[in-house]
Amino acid sequence: MSLNELQSWLRAEGIRDDLDAITRLTVRGEIDNLLPDKSDLVIDWPRLLLAGSILARSSERVDQETALRIATAAIAMTDKAAIKDAGAVLFGKLSNFRAVALAGKRGLLEHGLEERLGVALRLEAQRREMDRSILVKSSGSWLQVNDFQQRFWTNASRPNWLSASAPTASGKTFLVLQWLVDQLRIGEVKLAIYLAPTRALVSEIETSLQALLGKGSPIEVSSLPIRGKFDAAGAGGKSLILVFTQERLHLFANSLGSEFSADLLIVDEAHKIGDNQRGVILQDAVERATRADPKLKIVFISPATQNPEELLSDAPEDVATVSVDSDTPTVLQNVIVADQVPRKPKLWALAVRQTDSVLPIGTLELASTPSGARKQLAFIAAAAGQRGGTLVYVNGAAESEKVADLISQLQPTATVVDPELVALADLARKGVHPQFSLAAVVERGVAFHFGNMPSLIRLEIERLFRTGKIRFLVCTSTLIEGVNLSCRTIVLRGPRKGKGHPMEPHDFWNLAGRAGRWGDEFQGNIVCISPEDRTAWPTGVPHRARFPIKRESDAVLELGDQLTQYLAGRDTSDLSTLESSDQFEQVGAYLLTTYLRLGSISTSSLAKRHDQATLKKLDQALEALATQIDIDIELTARHPGVSPIGLQRLLDQFREYQGDVENLLPAEVASIDSYDRFVAILGRINTYLFPAFGPENVNRLYALVIVNWLRGLSLASMIRRSIDWHMSVGRSYRLPNLIRETMDLVEQIARFKAPKYLSAYVDVLHFHLRQIEREDLIDQQLDIGTQLELGVSSRTLLSLLELGLSRMSAVALYEKIARDDLSEADCVEWVASRRDRLETLEIPLIILREVRECLLPTDDENLDEQSEG
Numbered sequence: 001m002s003l004n005e006l007q008s009w010l011r012a013e014g015i016r017d018d019l020d021a022i023t024r025l026t027v028r029g030e031i032d033n034l035l036p037d038k039s040d041l042v043i044d045w046p047r048l049l050l051a052g053s054i055l056a057r058s059s060e061r062v063d064q065e066t067a068l069r070i071a072t073a074a075i076a077m078t079d080k081a082a083i084k085d086a087g088a089v090l091f092g093k094l095s096n097f098r099a100v101a102l103a104g105k106r107g108l109l110e111h112g113l114e115e116r117l118g119v120a121l122r123l124e125a126q127r128r129e130m131d132r133s134i135l136v137k138s139s140g141s142w143l144q145v146n147d148f149q150q151r152f153w154t155n156a157s158r159p160n161w162l163s164a165s166a167p168t169a170s171g172k173t174f175l176v177l178q179w180l181v182d183q184l185r186i187g188e189v190k191l192a193i194y195l196a197p198t199r200a201l202v203s204e205i206e207t208s209l210q211a212l213l214g215k216g217s218p219i220e221v222s223s224l225p226i227r228g229k230f231d232a233a234g235a236g237g238k239s240l241i242l243v244f245t246q247e248r249l250h251l252f253a254n255s256l257g258s259e260f261s262a263d264l265l266i267v268d269e270a271h272k273i274g275d276n277q278r279g280v281i282l283q284d285a286v287e288r289a290t291r292a293d294p295k296l297k298i299v300f301i302s303p304a305t306q307n308p309e310e311l312l313s314d315a316p317e318d319v320a321t322v323s324v325d326s327d328t329p330t331v332l333q334n335v336i337v338a339d340q341v342p343r344k345p346k347l348w349a350l351a352v353r354q355t356d357s358v359l360p361i362g363t364l365e366l367a368s369t370p371s372g373a374r375k376q377l378a379f380i381a382a383a384a385g386q387r388g389g390t391l392v393y394v395n396g397a398a399e400s401e402k403v404a405d406l407i408s409q410l411q412p413t414a415t416v417v418d419p420e421l422v423a424l425a426d427l428a429r430k431g432v433h434p435q436f437s438l439a440a441v442v443e444r445g446v447a448f449h450f451g452n453m454p455s456l457i458r459l460e461i462e463r464l465f466r467t468g469k470i471r472f473l474v475c476t477s478t479l480i481e482g483v484n485l486s487c488r489t490i491v492l493r494g495p496r497k498g499k500g501h502p503m504e505p506h507d508f509w510n511l512a513g514r515a516g517r518w519g520d521e522f523q524g525n526i527v528c529i530s531p532e533d534r535t536a537w538p539t540g541v542p543h544r545a546r547f548p549i550k551r552e553s554d555a556v557l558e559l560g561d562q563l564t565q566y567l568a569g570r571d572t573s574d575l576s577t578l579e580s581s582d583q584f585e586q587v588g589a590y591l592l593t594t595y596l597r598l599g600s601i602s603t604s605s606l607a608k609r610h611d612q613a614t615l616k617k618l619d620q621a622l623e624a625l626a627t628q629i630d631i632d633i634e635l636t637a638r639h640p641g642v643s644p645i646g647l648q649r650l651l652d653q654f655r656e657y658q659g660d661v662e663n664l665l666p667a668e669v670a671s672i673d674s675y676d677r678f679v680a681i682l683g684r685i686n687t688y689l690f691p692a693f694g695p696e697n698v699n700r701l702y703a704l705v706i707v708n709w710l711r712g713l714s715l716a717s718m719i720r721r722s723i724d725w726h727m728s729v730g731r732s733y734r735l736p737n738l739i740r741e742t743m744d745l746v747e748q749i750a751r752f753k754a755p756k757y758l759s760a761y762v763d764v765l766h767f768h769l770r771q772i773e774r775e776d777l778i779d780q781q782l783d784i785g786t787q788l789e790l791g792v793s794s795r796t797l798l799s800l801l802e803l804g805l806s807r808m809s810a811v812a813l814y815e816k817i818a819r820d821d822l823s824e825a826d827c828v829e830w831v832a833s834r835r836d837r838l839e840t841l842e843i844p845l846i847i848l849r850e851v852r853e854c855l856l857p858t859d860d861e862n863l864d865e866q867s868e869g
Contacts, residue, residue, distance in 0.1 A: 003054075003057065003058075004058075006054060007054060007055055007057075007058050007060075007063050010051045010054060010055060010066075011055070011062065011063065011066055014051060015047065015048055015051045018043055018044055018047070018048050019048075019066065019069065019070075020359055021041045021043060022043060022048070022069060022070065022073035022077065023069060023352060023354075023359055024041075024352070024359060024360075024361050025041065025073070025077055026069070026072060026073050026076065026077065026332075026523065027334050027336065027352050027361050027523075027525070028361050028362055029076065029077075030334070030488065030489070030523065030525050031336070031350065031361070031362070031364065031384050031489075031525065032383065032384055032385065032386035032387055033364055033365050033366075033383040033384065033386060034350070034361075034362040034363065034364055034365075035347075035362060035363045035364075035365055037362055043073075043077075045074065045078065045080075045083050045086075048070055048073075048074075049070060049074060049083070049086045049087070049090060051070070052066070052067040052070035052071060052090050053067075053090060053093060055067040055070075056090060056093040056094050057093075061327050061328065061329060062355065064094065064328060064329055065329045065332065067090060067093075067094060068094060068096070068329055068330075068331075068332055069332055070087070070090060071087045071088075071090035071091045071094065071096070071099070072087070072099075072332055072522045072523060073087070074086055074087025074090065075087040075088065075091075075099075075103045075108050075109060075522070076108060076522065081110060081116075084103075084108065084109055084110075085109075085113060085116055085117070087103075088100050088103060088109055088113055089117070089121060089125065091103075092125050092128055092129075093128070095128065095132045095145075095146045095147055096146065096330060097129070097132070097144040097145075097146075098144075098171070098330075098518055098519040099330075099331075099518075099519075099522060100113075101519070102519060102520070102521075102522065103522075114126075129144060132144060132145055132146065132147070132150055133145070134149070134150055134153045134154075136178065136182050137182055137185075137186045138181070138182045138185030138186050139182075139185075143178065145171075145175065146170070146171070146328065146330060147326065147328060148164075148166045148170055148171075148172075148324065148326035148328060149170075149171055149175045151324045151326075152164050152172075152175060152176075152179070152324050153175065153179055155322045155324055156179055156299055157179075157183075158320075158322070159297065159320070160297070160319065160320035160321055160322050161297070161298045161299075161300075161312050161315045161319055161320070161321045161322075162298075162299045162300065162321075162322055162323075162324065163270070163299075163300040163302070163308040163309060163310075163311040163312050163321075163322075163323045163324070164299070164300065164301055164302075164308065164323075164324040164325075165301075165302045165303065165304060165305040165308035165323075165324070165325050165326070166303070166304065166324075166325075166326040166327075166328070167303065167304045167326070167327065167328075167329065167330070167509075167513055168303045168304065168509070168510055168512075168513020168514065169330055169331050169333070169486070169513045169514075169515075169516060169517050169518045169524070170326065170328070170330050170518060171330065171518050171519065172301055172303070173205075173208075173268070173301075173484050174519075176266065176268075176299070176301055177205070177208055177209060177212055178212070180192060180194070180209075180241065180264075180266065181209070181212055181213060181219070183264065184219050184239040184241065185219070188263075189239070189263040189264045190233075190239050190240070190263055191230070191233065191239070191240050191242070191261075191262045191263050191264075192240070192241045192242070192262065192263060192264040192265075192266065193241075193242045193243075193244060193249060193262045193264070193265050193266070193289070194209075194241060194242070194243045194244070194266045194268065195244055195245070195246060195249060195265065195266065195267045195268060195282070195285065196243065196244070196245060196268045196269065197245065197246070197268070197269045197272045197275075197278070197282070198245065198451065198478070198483075199245060199451075199455065199751075200451055200455070200458060200478055200483050201268065201269070201483055201484075202223050202243050202244065202245055202248075203223070203455045203458075203459055203806075204459070204462070204483060204484060205243050205268070206221055206222075206223045206243045207459065208484075209221045209241055209243070215857060218238055218239065219238070219239045219240070219241065220233060220238055220239070220240050220241070221240075221241045221242075221243065222240070222241075222242055222243070222802075223242070223243045223244065223248070224790065224801060224802060225242075225244060225248040225249070225251040225252035225255065225786055225789065226252070226255060226782065226786060226798075226802075227252070227255040227256050228802065229242070229802075230252075230256060230259075242262075246278065246281045246282040246284075246285040247281060247752075247755070247756070247789070248789060249285045249288075249289070250281070250284075250285060250288070250638070250639075250640055251755070251759075251783075251785050251786050251789060253288060253289075253292070253638075254638050254759075254783065254785070255783070255786070260289075260292045261292050261293045261296075262289060262292075262293065262296060263296070263297065264296070264297050264298075264299070265286070265289050265296055265297070265298045265299070266298075266299045266301065267282070267286065267298065267299070267300045267301065267311075268301045269301070269302065269303070270282075270300035270301055270302045270311055270549075271302040271303070271305050271547050271549050273286075273311070273549065273551050273552065274549060274550045274551060274552050274555065275552060276552060276582070276583050277552075277582050277583060277586050277641070279551065279552030279553075280551075280552045280553050280586045280587050280589075280590045280640070280641060281586070281640045281641050283551055283552070283553060283590070284590055284640035284641075285640070286298065286314075287314065287605075288637070288640075290314075290316065294316050294319075295319075298315075300312075302547065302549065303510050303513065303547065304327065304506070304509065304510070304513075304546045304547060305546055305547045305548070305549050306546045306547065306548045306549070307548060307549050308323050308324075308325055308549065309321075309323040310549045310550070311549060313605070313608070313609070314605040314606075327546070330518040331516035331517070331518050331521060331522060331523055331524060332516060332522065332523035332524070333512055333513070333515055333516055333523065333524050333525075333526060334352050334523060334524070334525045334526065335352065335353040335512070335526050335528065335541065336350050336351065336352055336353070336361070336525055336526065336527045336528065337350070337351050337353055337358060337528050337531045337541065338350050338364065338380060338527055338528065338529045338530070338531075339351075339530065339531070339532070340530075341363065345366075345369050345370060346365060346366045346368070346369050346370075347363050347364070347365060347366075348363065348364040348366065348380060349362075349363055349364075350362055350363070350364055350384075350527075353541065364380065364383055364384055365383065366379045366380065366382075366383050367379065367382065367383060367410055368410070373493060373494070373530075373536070374399070374402060374403060374406070375406060376493065376529055376530070377392060377394070377403055377491065377492075377493050377529060378392070378403045378406035378407050378410075379406070379410070380491055380527065380529055381403075381407060381472065381489075381491040381527075382406075382407045382410040382411075382472070384489060384491065384525075384527055385471075385472065385488065385489045385491065387471075387488070388445075388468050388471030388472070388488070389465075389468065389471070389487045389488035389489065389521075390471065390472050390473070390487060390488065390489045390490075390491065391473050391474075391475055391479070391485075391487040391489070391490045391491070391514060391515075392404075392407070392472060392473070392474040392475065392490075392491050392492070393475055393476075393479070393490060393491070393492035393495055393511060394474055394475070394476060394492075395476070395494070395495065395496040396476060397448075397450040397452065397476055397740050397743075398736070398737070398740060399476075400448035400449070400450055400474040400475065400476055401437045401438075401448055401474075401736060403448075403474045404437070404438075404441045404446050404447065404448040404472070404474040405437060405440075405441055407441075407446050407472050407474070408440070408441040408444040408445075408446040408472075411444040411445060411446065411471075413444075414443075414444070414445075417443045418469050420464060420469055421442055421443050421445065421464065421469055421470070422443065423844065423845040423846050424438075424442050424447075424457070424460050424461070424464065424846065425438070425439040425440075425442050425443050426439075426844050426845065426846075427456070427457060427460065427844040427845075427846045427847065428442065428457060430716065430843075430844050431454060431456070431457060431714070431715065431716055431808055431812075431844065431847075432454070432457070432715055432716055432719065432739060433716060433719050433720075433735070433739055435735055436739060437736060438457070442461075442470065445469065445470055445471040445472065446470065446471070446472045446473075446474070447461045447464075447465070447470045447472070447473050447474070448473070448474040448475070449461050449462070449473055449474070449475045449476070449478065449479075450475070450476040450478055451476065451477075451478040451747070452740070452743035452744050452746070452747045453743065454715055454743075454806070454807070454808045455806050455807070455808070456806040456808040456809060456846065456847070456850065457808070459806075460846055461473065462483070462485055465485065465487075466485075466486075473485075473487075477497050477498075479511055479514060484517075485514060486514055486515075486516070486517025486520050486521070486524075487514055487515055487517075487524065488515070488516070488521055488524060488525065489515060489524065489525040489526075489527060490511065490512065490514060490515045490524070490525070490526045490527065491527045491529070492511075492526070492527070492528060492529070493528070493529035493530060493536050494530075494533070494535070494536030494537055495508065495511070502537075502538050502539070503542070504542075504545075505542035505543065505544070505545035506545050506546060506547035506548075508541075508542040508545075509542070509544055509545060510547075512524075512526045528541045551606075552583070552586070552587065553587050553590055553591070553606060554606065554609055554610070556583060556584065556587040557587070557606070557610055557614065557618075558610075560614075561617070562584070563584055563587065563588065563591075563618070564617045564618060564621050566581060566584040566588060567588050567591075567592075567618070567621040567622065567625065568621050568624070570588060570625060570643065570645055571624075571625060571628065571645055575646075575686065575687065575688070575689075575690060575691050576691055578690065578691060585641070585643060585690060586641045588643060589640070589641050589642055589643040589644065589646075590640065590641070591618065591622060592622055592625055592626070592636075592643060592644050592645065593633075593636045593637055593640075593644055595619070595622040595623070595626055596626055596629065596633050596636060596644060597633055597637065600619055601615050601618050601619050601622065602615045602616075602619060625644075625645050628645065628648060629644050629645065629647075629648045630648070631644060631647050631648050631651055631764070631767065632767060635647065635763055635764070635767055638760075638763060639756070639759065639760040639763065641756065642689070642690070642756065642757065642760045643689075643690065646688065646689040646690050647689070647760060647764050649688045649689070650684070650685075650688045650689050650760075650761065650764050651764050651767065651768060652688075653684065653687075653688045654764065654765060654768040655768065661768075661769070661772070661774060661777070662777055663677075664681075664684075664765055665677075665762075665765065665777060666678060666681060666758075666762070666784065668793075669707055669710040669711045669793050670711070670793075674707050675703055675704060675707050678703040678706055678707055679696075679699055679700055679703040681758065681761060682699045682702060682703055683696065683699060684761070685757050685758075685761055686699070689757060689760065689761065690757065692753050692756075692757050693749075693753065693757075701745075702745070702749050702754075705718070705745045705746065705749055705750050706749065706750050706754050706758075706788070708721065709746060709750040709751075709788065709791050710787055710788065710791070710792075710793045711793065712791065712792060712793065712794060712797050712811055712814055713811070714808065714811045714812065714815070715742065715743065715746065715808070718742055718746070719738065719739055719742050722738055722742055723735075723738065726738070746791075750788055750791065751788060751789060751791070754788045755784075755785040755786075755788040755789045756785070758784050758785065758788065759783060759784055759785030759788075762783065762784050762785075766778050782798065790807065791807050791811075792807075792810075794814070794820035794821075795820060795821045795822065795823070796814055796817055796819060796820050796821065796822040796826075796827065797810055797811070797814050797820075799822055799823055799824045799826070799827045800813060800814060800827055802824055803824055803827060803828070803854050803855055804853075804854040805850060805851065805854050805855075806850065808847065809847045809850045809851060812843045812844075812847050813831075813841075813843070813847075813851060816841050816843075817830060827855065828855050828856075831851060831855045831856060832855075832856060835856060838851065838852070
């Protein structure tokens with residue numbers, strides 16, 4: 001019998017009964033409120049551990065998972081020190097040293113394991129640790145890693161492009177950040193850019209890097225797309241890490257012009273290059289950075305993808321490339337299906353899904369009878385995850401509030417509420433609205449989390465969830481976008497991504513990867529409610545799948561003649577017909593800009609992935625458009641996703657304008673005519689550039705949101721103004737909806753569409769002003785796109801952001817400051833002069849803490865004492 005045959009036999013027959021027994025017991029130990037189980041199982045541990053040692057030698061995921069299950073059970077289920085030690089040795093054979101450390105931290109394993117091992121086992125363990133260690137050059141220390149992490153570190157340190165892919169819970173982000181910091185500390189890199197797909201992940205990565213570097217580090221971390229940080233780092237010889245979304249990278253590149261360059265670009269969640277609308281902006285960002293410096297080193301990171309090497313296909317010909325791929329499990333992830341017991345709605349039968357069967361583990365008893373799907377989700381989560389660390393996935397922000405409220409009602413009323421939960425509730429009331437539903441539920445240890453929430457509130461929720469003070473967190477698809485938030489248990493029913501779209505298997509497993517983060521837990525649980533309900537689960541609970549990477553541009557090109565037909569009709573004078581064509585508009589803009597730069601799509605990097613007949617048709621369609629364009633090619637490259645033909649039509653309108661050209665400019669937001677100017681500008685964008693902002697009545701609302709955002713109004717102020725407007729015109733509203741709608745308008749209009757299209761509008765207008773020799777009208781200050789991205793228009797607000805404050809904190813402090821022209825040093829001085837009376841400013845404690853950390857770092861210890869008090 002070969003080794004492979006032996007391993008297959010062990011799983012299928014040799015240890016099947018014992019394996020089922022430990023699976024049942026380990027999973028039961030993870031779930032609360034199960035009815036008592038009277039079965040008395042006897043485990044043959046020596047035989048099981050021997051089988052685990054044999055399976056650990058396999059490279060197959062299913063064999064490694066089985067060995068991992070045996071090691072976890074040996075550590076957690078027995079009281080015998082010898083069996084626990086054997087489990088730890090088995091973890092070592094799997095290069096899972098963090099699991100051994102976790103066992104020691106939790107008191108499951110006695111200290112001094114090496115001394116208890118025989119000479120042969122001790123030598124073997126030491127050899128494994130040496131083989132699976134990497135040298136952190138900047139500190140001279142050794143870091144124990146798994147196979148994927150070791151291959152990543154080795155290959156990332158070479159002068160090549162690298163694409164690395166591994167499961168969500170495999171420690172990718174941890175190691176990437178360690179490697180990044182090491183590269184800057186040893187001087188291999190001076191300027192690094194870290195790209196993340198969402199602002200939520202940008203905030204998290206920025207915070208993680210600052211914690212890793214520590215206070216007083218000569219390496220600066222910033223997420224602001226302004227050249228001031230770049231200039232200051234260059235003048236002072238400092239190293240700099242910039243953490244951006246793809247949109248912010250373009251804003252940063254625009255601010256630097258020909259000076260734009262970097263030493264290293266890390267693209268996290270790189271599979272998002274296939275996302276509708278934003279995927280092509282990410283592709284353009286990578287290509288733009290490469291054009292600026294062909295020697296730029298790029299590292300792509302993606303979760304469990306099928307073809308990570310696809311991301312390397314556009315590397316320059318003289319650049320070496322390497323792909324690092326892994327599907328090795330580091331924690332157990334138990335997919336548990338929950339079905340109601342017939343005639344007993346408060347009882348739910350739970351079973352663990354295995355490769356080709358399910359294994360019953362027990363019956364869950366609910367506190368109340370659930371009527372309807374929402375209550376099923378809330379009550380099962382409250383019962384199964386009573387110990388905390390429970391994520392509940394829902395399909396939308398409104399649903400997250402309703403489910404969180406139901407769960408909170410099932411929590412015991414605490415005689416004393418934790419001060420940090422009280423502080424978060426206070427921030428929710430003052431920073432959003434006194435009746436914002438988060439405030440009520442969070443004091444019971446429950447919270448909800450969605451992408452449009454202010455970053456300071458969202459980050460505080462995540463922090464308190466990690467510490468265990470928030471026990472239940474109800475989330476939306478923000479978690480699929482890469483937020484590194486781990487948990488013990490995820491509960492979900494009929495997950496969707498977007499409106500009405502069942503979640504794809506790779507997204508499901510990306511979400512499932514949050515359960516049982518490596519180094520924090522031995523295992524995680526994914527509880528899937530009513531798996532046979534085809535309304536909730538049209539194709540059933542997804543089996544494990546890996547994400548196929550395909551660029552958005554390639555996917556659109558493969559639609560055949562549809563894109564060519566769209567391009568052929570793009571020169572229409574009636575843009576309203578384009579309103580639902582966002583995907584074609586994005587890719588068409590990218591292709592037309594590429595054509596203008598190269599003279600043919602056939603010579604671009606994408607040509608090798610498509611047939612010549614398709615490319616020839618595209619070239620013909622693009623040539624017809626290109627003949628109409630006399631706008632500067634550099635200007636078109638500054639605005640990814642915005643069609644050059646639209647930019648040209650806008651320029652033509654400016655040239656034909658008969659009034660005072662100054663009327664075309666935005667007015668300063670403090671000016672009384674600012675709102676009317678923005679209404680007119682949004683109308684011109686809709687008519688000549690792209691119908692991004694809808695009909696005129698909607699334009700007026702969008703213009704108001706844009707002006708209020710630029711004026712530096714807080715979210716709470718914008719919500720109050722919206723309420724006042726509804727009341728003044730006698731229009732009814734529901735407060736929870738209005739709060740969420742205001743958040744959505746800020747994110748989708750003020751911070752996404754407006755920066756994109758208003759930045760293009762102003763750029764074209766400046767181009768026109770130079771041509772007619774009216775440079776005197778060009779404002780050389782911060783460009784409109786960056787102002788909108790950050791939500792600032794005053795020097796003082798920008799200085800507060802540059803000092804590291806979130807916008808919520810910066811706005812709260814700015815409301816107390818009279819002057820609008822303070823520099824960073826001036827802001828620090830203003831706060832320092834009020835050091836002893838900051839509490840009298842009546843701002844929430846969490847904002848006060850952030851102000852002290854960023855502007856008065858020496859006050860940290862005093863603030864900690866206040867928080868504890």
